Amino acid sequence: MKISVDISYYPLKEEYKAPIKNFIKALEENDKITVKTNRMSTQVFGPFDETMEVVTKCIKDAFELPESIFILKIINMDRE
Secondary structure, eight states: OEEEEEEEEEEOSSOOHHHHHHHHHHHHTOTTSEEEEOSSOEEEEEEHHHHHHHHHHHHHHHTTSSSEEEEEEEESSOOO
């Protein structure tokens, strides 16, 4: 099953751009998924297991920063 994940990431600190860019870069390093960005969120597309594994790992790594918020929308179809 293919899925689409819409991710909004809000690092609650004054310097917020670098953590967002690092998060997106970490997602893009995996060739099992497709990553697209826009001004409001990042979209990730791919097979369910691989996509969720990559997204979960990248979120866990980003949580090393205190006070980070993620909002996810997960759709059970490929909206690419």
